[in-house]
Amino acid sequence: MTNSQHTTDMKRRTFLASASGLTFSxxxxxxxxxxxxxxxxxxxxxxxxxxxxxxxxxxxxxxxxxxxxxxxxxxxxxxxxxxxxxxxxxxxxxxxxxxxxxxxxxxxxxxxxxxxxxxxxxxxxxxxxxxxxxxxxxxxxxxxxxxxxxxxxxxxxxxxxxxxxxxxxxxxxxxxxxxxxxxxxxxxxxxxxxxxxxxxxxxxxxxxxxxxxxxKTNGTAQFGIDVNVPDMVYATILEAPMEGAKAENINTDEAMAIPGISRIIPLPFGVAVIGDSVHATRLARNVLKQKVIWNTTGAIAATFDSEKSKKEYADKGIDPNAKTMEAFKRGDSNAAMVNAKQTIEATYWTEHCYHAQLEPMNCIARIGADGLSAEIWTGSQFAFLGTVAASGILKTTADKIKVHQQLLGGGYGRRIAPDTIAQAVVLANITKQTVKLLLSREDDMAAARPRPMTHHVMRAGLDDAGNLIGWRHRLVAENVDAIASPPRFQATGGKDYIGWNGLDLPHYNMTDATAEAVREIRGMRVHAFRGIGAGHNKFAVECFLDEVAQAKKIDPLAMRLQLTQHDARANSVLREVAKMSDWKRKRNGRGLGIAFSDYHGSLSAGVVEVSLNRQTGKIKVHQMWLAVDPGLAIQPTNVLAQLEGAAVFGLSVALIEELTIKNGAVVQSNFHDYPVLRMSDMPEIHTKIVKSDAPPTGMGEVGVLPVAPAIANAIFQLTGKRLRALPMSPERVKKALA
Structure with a gap:
């Protein structure tokens, strides 16, 4: 297939080396x-x-x-x-x-x-x-x-x-x-x-x-965690707290004394426990946790503290000599800023986030009698990458690895990484047994592949008439592609497609705008997260746009409509969400905020209605309106379901989710100290599809993006105070109000 506008000629059982990469038979x-x-x-x-x-x-x-x-x-x-x-x-x-x-x-x-x-x-x-x-x-x-x-x-x-x-x-x-x-x-x-x-x-x-x-509703759906195969043993892993940490002084006597435990295996990624039941391996894992000492001499992350490092991130954000890479450029923002009569500046932060997928990471691996083939049972977002990892371990080829794909109990980007497949294959190869690896929630979180911590320095310039004439955005963060997609990282000369996504402004008519990035190397296992870079970058962009609107003394919706008047699709979703929410109607004791976002061709706009308990600092979102243009909707009801589900995910990340890092290790261990959104905090969500002539685009992530900035913008309307950090936890809110 050459492209969507040309005649397609496909022959039976023939692979055409074209853009499609598909054999149709x-x-x-x-x-x-x-x-x-x-x-x-x-x-x-x-x-x-x-x-x-x-x-x-x-x-x-x-x-x-x-x-x-x-x-x-x-x-x-x-x-x-x-x-x-x-x-x-x-x-x-x-x-x-x-x-x-x-x-x-x-x-x-x-x-x-x-x-x-x-x-x-x-x-x-x-x-x-x-x-x-x-x-x-x-x-x-x-x-x-x-x-x-x-x-x-x-x-x-x-x-x-x-x-x-x-x-x-x-x-x-x-x-x-x-x-x-x-x-x-x-x-x-x-x-x-x-x-x-x-x-x-x-x-x-x-x-x-x-x-x-x-x-999924009658209980017959089979996820990776549900699979059982004959003659398998169970495994779990006390995961290394960071990349490069090695277990030392392992006293295995007490763990091996637990009935059903057959082996304790120290490995570069942690300490594995093999046994005849999940219960036994879990008990042994808990015993080992009290005994193992981790040598972090070779770990880059060992000195990283997410709170203490903020000053260093902030310094890089304003350092004119910091090494930057250009992520997006239109016109000449430097010249425009020199000529500005008024300059607006602000800084924004987002913390590390855990995927919090309902199903902990798991995989079953069986090595063939030849030692060069394997069968794998798992739920993976990137099964082929898993076959590459497995074949590398067995020193064979990817076609010798058979994957039995299962339903995923939550992916959000976490199940792109092949680490669990690799661990299961290593254990099966060592033990010469069929191994079912199942991580505890604690180890799932310890081995998190989080969204990176980010710092944003925003600057905009206005001319005498109050027109926006310049825009600059500097991102300081670890480079996700360097860890999640090394080949692309190398091919692009060190750019970060995942982490920089959302820095560009394709739908806003800004003549002179630039986005640049400073790469931090902190040793964290950062990875793709639902919404990828747009999740943190659009937070900064859309909140700062409201600050510019305030400086211009213009309604935030009106400003966005001005910036998108040349773009019918973007303008339409903004108008529709304003209509849905009755944007101009004032609410006593409540604030309204708006935000717009794009993601791989899909466009969304959101409005939220919030109240605030000033004593506790807790934000309550009462209503949420979301309009989306996904191009041609294959299944309209599913489009709306995806939009709503993504909004719930985004709401949880915006208000409460935060991983903190001390000495390179994740501090949180389970949902008692990494809470996610509860039913009692659910707002009413109203969704609508805005039809267009565009081809179908994706729906899994675009609904996440407008939620956080819309909430922050609503709090400003309500209180006159800016919230410039995620999550907008009660502690941060009280600090902002003070």
Whole structure:
């Protein structure tokens, strides 16, 4: 596939080295022939098939992305079923194996890689799946035309049937699968061959629910933590408190005396406990925690204290000689600032955050008898990266690692990292047993891959007429790409796609604007977090924009509407959320705040209504309104569900979530000292989709972004005091009020 505007020519079982990185093959076969069976079947038509059409009329799609509550197992099959004219009741989904050459995502962010991140599954696979569905439909039509000796132009399709109206005949896809054969070359599909939106029968319907919900509500859904396989032993790990820490003086006698414990294994990443039950390994782990001494001589993080380091971050924020890298530039902000008649300045902070996924990290690993192959059972956002890690440990190749993908009990970026897979493979390789590794919540948190702590220095300039003529943003933070994506970090010369996301201003009409970053190296295992860099960068941008509006003596909404008047989509979501919230109506004892955000093509705007207990410092969010433009909504009800869920996540991060670091180690250990949002603190959330002609974009993260700045802006309207740090904990609020 060259691009979305050109004719696509895809040959059966042929990998085209193009932007798509996809091999489209169509499997026609016996009833019940699913993807895993297809992999083992000798038929060339089965290998790496995307579609299997069974003689029982079932249609199975291999889904190349993980399911972590975002609806992938429904949305991707729905796209294909639309062009195939399938009977949705007969469509099934199965996880595809990790094989980017076949199942890679053509989205520019992944460029043919196969991973579930950044809300790009629907955006990336939308066009290829439509083409595949259209090709499959034409193959079926051509097979029937040949059998019935009628022109293909006289045949139509609907709900899993090929129909010949003239003779009043119809035949199901399953029946066609009994005699159809694949042509040497699949039909060519152009944009004109695909359905127009007004022809959609499945896409956009509000009565089609997510297929994974039933199993998750009746208890039959299987997550990684639920998997059991024969002859396995259990493992847990007392995780090293930081990268590079080594366990010393390990007294294992007391731990080994616990019934059911078979081995204690010191490793570079911690101390592993092997036993015959979760209970036994947990008891032994707790005993070891009291005995182990950690040597942190080789750990960069050993001297890092998140509170004490703030002065150093702040100094870098204003140091003209600090080493900076340009993240975004439009015009000449330096010259503009020199000519400014009024300069506004402010600094913002965000703390480390833990993913707090409900399901602790886990993995089952079994090494093959040859010592060069392995089977893995886990829920991963990046299973292929897991196969790379596992193959490196076994000194083999990634194709020798078979992954049984499970549902994810929360990802948020944490399950991109392959560390748990690597640990399980190491233990299975050492013990020569099938190992089920399950971290305790305490070790899950100790081994956190947090969002980085960030410091932002903001400057803006106004001219005589009060026009915004210059904008400068300096970010001081650890570089996430350096840890989470070293190849990209090296290829870009040290830039940080993850951490810098959201520094640019694509929808605001600012003539002269610059964003730059100072890299801190503190040894923390920072990683992608829901919303990635936009989560902290948009907080600074949108709060500071309100400060500029105050200096201009203009309503914050009016300023944003001015800045987006050239951008219809951005302007529309702002107008819609203002209408939803009745923006101009004053509320006694409550404040309103607004914020806008963009994320990988999706646009969102939010308004919150808050009150404040001045004695305790606790913020109460009563109402939240969110408008989103996700392009074409494949499943509108799921779009709104994702928007609401992301807002809840963002609310928790904005108000209470904070990891503190002392001597390189996470201080918090469980939810008693790392609280997350409780039901009693839930506001009423009102959501709406703003329609546009844009192609579908992602929904997993854009709802997080406007929440925190909208709350901070609402508190200013209510109290006249600025909250410039996340989380907006009661202690910080009281300090700001003082």
């Amino acid at each position: 169509l499997a026609l076969g016996s009833a019940g022939m699913l993807g895993t069976a297809a992999q083992a079947n000798d038929s060339a038509f089965k290998v790496n098939a995307w579609i299997t059409i069974g003689t029982d009329d079932s249609i199975t799609l291999m889904v190349p992305a993980a399911e972590m509550g975002q609806g992938t197992l429904t949305a991707l099959p729905l796209i294909l079923a639309e062009e195939l004219d399938a009977d949705w009741a007969k469509v099934k989904a199965e996880f595809a194996p990790p094989n980017p050459k076949v199942y890679g995502n053509p989205h520019p962010l992944l460029n043919g890689g196969q991973a579930s991140l950044a809300s790009v599954a629907v955006a990336g696979y939308f066009k290829p799946l439509r083409i595949l569905g259209a090709q499959a439909r034409l193959v079926l039509v051509q097979a029937v035309a040949t059998k019935w000796n009628v022109p293909t132009t006289e045949l139509t399709t609907d709900k899993g049937y090929v129909i010949h109206a003239k003779s009043n005949q119809r035949i199901s896809y399953g029946e066609v699968a009994q005699f159809a054969t694949l042509p040497a070359e699949l039909p060519k599909i152009s944009d004109g061959d695909l359905k127009k939106p007004e022809q959609f029968k499945l896409i956009g319907r509000t009565d089609i629910g997510r297929t994974d919900v039933k199993s």
